Amino acid sequence: MSFKAFFAAALLAASPALAGEIEITDAYARSASPVAKTGAAFLVIENHGAADRLLSVASPAAQLVQLHDHVDAGDGVLQMRHSEDGFALPEEGVLTLERGGKHVMFxxxxxxxxxxxSVPLTLTFEQAGDVMIEVPVDLQRSEMGGHDHSGHAGHAGHSGHGSTE
Structure with missing residues (x-):
């Protein structure tokens, strides 16, 4: 990667993406290895307006891109599942997509x-519509916002998606 491309990617990572009243910050994507068939993206969505809902995600980076969440399957085992209804975004609130929790699955x-x-990603909101962002790939990052969530990767029942989250 050239210095110019690296600088542009670093600038994107540092700059929030704004779309109306929706602000996307702290976004990054990762996969478990260079040969992995799956990956995940994590980000913070700040809503500076009325309540909304993140309905779906899309990207040319994968054949299938979905919103996923971890749910307790009993006995302390977390299972990753597609969230068909999306995620609520509270009025004047924050939605955090993070490792071990809600996230984008590639x-x-x-x-x-x-x-x-970087990975192109389109977030589709019920009220705000489509928000297109470039998510920097950071394969070294093991935490988000200062909270380490890497311990969640060892839970059983990850539906065969690998341990990217």
């Missing part, structure tokens, strides 16, 4: 996630 990657590159 299945059938069209090419490997490479450190320093």
């Amino acid at each position: 299945m059938g990657l069209t090419q490997p996630f490479r450190e320093g590159e």
